[in-house]
Amino acid sequence: MEQNQELKKAGLKVTLPRIKILEILQAPANQHISAEDVYKILLEQGEEIGLATVYRVLNQFDDAGLLDRHHFEGGKSVFEMGQKKHHDHLVCLKCGKVIEFEDDLIEKRQIEVAEKNNIKLTHHSLYLYGVCQPSCEDR
Amino acid sequence: MEQNQELKKAGLKVTLPRIKILEILQAPANQHISAEDVYKILLEQGEEIGLATVYRVLNQFDDAGLLDRHHFEGGKSVFEMGQKKHHDHLVCLKCGKVIEFEDDLIEKRQIEVAEKNNIKLTHHSLYLYGVCQPSCEDR
DNA sequence: AACAATTTGAATTTGTTTCTCAATTACCAC
DNA sequence: GTGGTAATTGAGAAACAAATTCAAATTGTT
Structure with missing residues (x-):
């Protein structure tokens, strides 16, 4: 489990919501994704994970430096896995x-x-x- | 009335709320001011102008190109009269x-x-x- | 298996901004 | 000036993203 290591390194317990959200963020198609969109994908996958948890986990990932948060013009925050070089x-x-x-x-x-x-x-x-x-x- | 001309040029009727808000934005002390702050100043001045009107007028000024809108990190929009050169x-x-x-x-x-x-x-x-x-x- | 600490989901709350609608006001023609 | 019409206003409600609360569930560790 690649994900488990990342979560542990960040000082976060390994829970289903966090694994699922991490997987979604890591998918190449989901660069630059909003909290709402993460939530929608979870619903499509049939996961019973609340929107509040999505926001919470994204903030935790942000605090842990796992991702970058952007504020594109006209609205909500957009998140992106932050493994890459600055850009x-x-x-x-x-x-x-x-x-x-x-x-x-x-x-x-x-x-x-x-x-x-x-x-x-x-x-x-x-x-x-x-x-x-x-x-x-x-x- | 310096202000009246600016409003008319922008295709906006000359009304008290718009004059007052324009005056506030033009004050040198009020570069980079939020809608909420504009509203607070109006209250201090004893003007009975609603918050909704402040937001409306700021949007109209923005559409008319009279001001620039910024999204500094961590929250609300900040407005600034846009007479100056780009910066x-x-x-x-x-x-x-x-x-x-x-x-x-x-x-x-x-x-x-x-x-x-x-x-x-x-x-x-x-x-x-x-x-x-x-x-x-x-x- | 058992425990303490963390995490979760649902609902509520916050904070900013927009919308609705009846009442008022500005502007143009006369 | 006066009148009519369309734009504007204020107040409250609504929309929207995001944060918070709290009891119930889950984690990692004994």
Whole structure:
């Protein structure tokens, strides 16, 4: 059980809700998923797990550093497993597609800006919003 | 009446709530203010303007392009009169101080990233979070 | 198996923002 | 100015995401 180790390492007891939610978050199709969507998938799977538990577990995973939380424009928090290297996001406003990117130049520049203003940078949030070029453009 | 012109130009009727809210937003002390805070100031001024109206008017101003709306980490929307040139924000997580900055290099780079990913960029949000260097650091 | 501590589900609560609707008000034509 | 029409308002209710409460169930450990 791959999942059990992750949970234990995070100091969390291994329970069915946590395993199921972890599995859902790890599925490649479920990058960038909301709490509500996690809950819907659990329902589809026939699991009797309450929405409150989903929120609770996602917060615990966040506290434990297992995932990243994003606030895309227009609404709810979106979660993503945080194993990967730091990156930012491009979001299509029409189809909702999310593209990850990293740009060292932007990162470096941010640090310089913070220094110049006497702020010790802890983190940042950068979202680029637009419209998919061929697909969503004319719809 | 300076305000009246702005409202009319935006296609909005000139009403007391809108004038009062516009005045509040224009005060130098009230850069980066939340709807709730606007409402509180109105109460202090003895104006009988409902919270719903505050939210409505702020949305109308936003639609009209009179102001910018920000979503700083941890909660409510924050509004700022948008006469100025585009800029992004540094936020101190301890004292809540907000510093505006602009960086052409970052701006240019964002456009390039979007192009590379076939997205027509409409706008972006960039917030740098940290701690004020001498003042808030040790508290 | 038994125990203490943690976790859960359901319902309730919070906090922000939006909606509804009757009463009021602004603006245009006369 | 006066009147009519459409926009605007305030108050309360509703919507929505998210957090909290608490008794009952489950975990990991003796």
